Amino acid sequence: MTTKVVFVLSVIFLFAGCTGSDKAENWTHFRGSQMDGHAQTETAPLEWSENSNIVWKTEVKGKGYSSPVVFGNQIWITSATDDGKEFYTLCFDFETGELLDEKTIFTSDDPQRIHSTNSYATPTPCIEDGFVYVHFGTFGTACIDTRNFEVVWQREDLKAEHMQGPASSPVIHKNMLIVHLEGTHDPYVVALNKKTGEIIWKSVRPKEIYDPLEPVYRKSYQTPIIIEVDERELMISNAAYMCFAHDVNTGEVVWTIEYGYDSTVSQPLYWNGLVFVNSGWIFLDNIPFFTRQYAIDPAGKGDVTKTHVKWMYEDEVPQIPTPIIVDGKMYMVHDRGMVTCLDAMTGEPVWKEKLVGNFNSSPIYAAGNIYFFNVKGDCTIIKPGDSFQKIAENSIGETVKAVPAFVRGKMVLRTEKNLYLIE
Structure with missing residues (x-):
């Protein structure tokens, strides 16, 4: 069996003639290209x-x-009003921080509430x-x-009851833009034609499993990854209650594991x-108690909960920050600050x-070191080992709270109020 990762923006699928240096020049997704x-x-x-060591600072x-x-020379971010009635896209010049474009891309007269x-x-x-693709959950894509x-296409009909606000990031794969809208009612994943916005496939979480759950336990906020297993492309999506491996080209569910309940945020990894x-x-006694990290052999079919889980760890596993793997070691920072290094x-x-x-914010490995940003903007840099x-x-x-981007020897850092280029 040969198992290998398929990079979401790969040479084969998206950048014909792209070289390794292009990956160093660009930062195309959540947590990197x-x-x-x-x-x-x-x-x-x-x-x-x-x-x-601030090249420039600009207010957002x-x-x-x-x-x-x-x-290239563009940095893109999204933003919104505090009350959720206007949603913005902003493009800045990489070298100067100059605002190149700003749009009110969506509006909402009666927005859903979000978590504080x-x-x-x-x-x-x-x-x-x-092309850049922006997603605000139920408020628009x-x-x-x-x-x-110019706006190529936009949709406001992909709805979800997020309960705590949108958080899942979109993913490009071949001709598709994949978005997760997993709220408290009929959570689903949809693959759109990235050129037109039309639906290629839609997969709703199984009603026989999710309908008996209380609505609060159906929601999730994770961003998927795409890998290749036995020449089949799988999208790994750790939803609430269970993880799904989809055939990314059809939406078909290939395997699942069952683990618990609510509010998955941390992105899957592959190594x-x-x-x-x-x-x-x-949950224990209806109180959020802890989070678990699972290692899974992705070559199974059907319910593989009892057959393909290789290990499980539950001591101070983060809910929000995604871990990182460097040289066979996993580094994860708990939401309250404990860093754990695992084999x-x-x-x-x-x-x-x-x-x-x-x-x-999730840690990033850059130029031989790992960067950990806390919510107050303090960064601890460590050497893996x-x-x-x-x-x-x-x-x-x-x-x-955002993840910094590292390109061309510099760091692009988004704070709550400003955007920085740091050298």
Whole structure:
């Protein structure tokens, strides 16, 4: 059996003639062009503050926790008003921070409520040569031509009762834009034609399993990954209550595992033939108690809960930040700051270290180091290895919930109020 990852924006499918250096030049999805949290850059900033090593700083209209994406000389982010009545797209010049384009892409007269820790613009856009795709969950999805800033298509009919606001980011694969709308009623996944916005396939979570659940336990906020197993392309989607592996080209469910209940956020990972998925909250006596990390052999069919789970770990597993795997070790930071290093093949802990603060942003591996941003904007940089090795600590002094982008030796950092280029 040969199992290998299919990068969401791969050479084969999207960038004919694209070289390895292009991946270092662009940052196309949530957690990078390969969606694995690994930056393809040889250098990265190690020291900065509010007043040092800042190439530029520019204020961002509205509020949003979506992460920046970068293609060529453009940086794209989304934002919205605090009350959720206007939704924005913003494009900035990479070199200067100049605002190149700003649109009110959607409006809502009576927006759904969101959780106090969320924003109305949390899903990260995705971008390719010539087009950027933005998603605001139930409030709208759109494609914009990055050459003339014209809207190619937009949809406002893909609805979901998010309950706590949208958070799942869209993914480009071949001719498709894949979006998750998993709310409290009939949660579903849809693949759209990226050129037209028309539906290619739609998969609703099985009613016989989800309808008996209380509505609050049906919702999720994760972003999927796409891998290849035995020459079949699978989309790994850790929904509420259970994880689904879909045939990404048809939407067919190939296998599932069952783990618990509610509010999965952390993105799946793939490494060395194993898929790693987060369960979301496991409830005891109707109280969110802990989160589990699972390692799964993705070569099964049907319900593989009892046959293909290789290990499970549940001690201070994060709900929101996605872990990262470097050289066979998984590094994860709990929402309250405990960093755990696990052996990725066995789930055995290697070391633990407590960081200060709370964490929403996912760690990124760049130029040989791992970057951990807490919510207050403090960043701890460590060297991966068999022990905790702190390299540096820096602070930007503002709220950080987005994932930074590392390209061309620099870091693009989105805070609650500003966008920075740091060198």
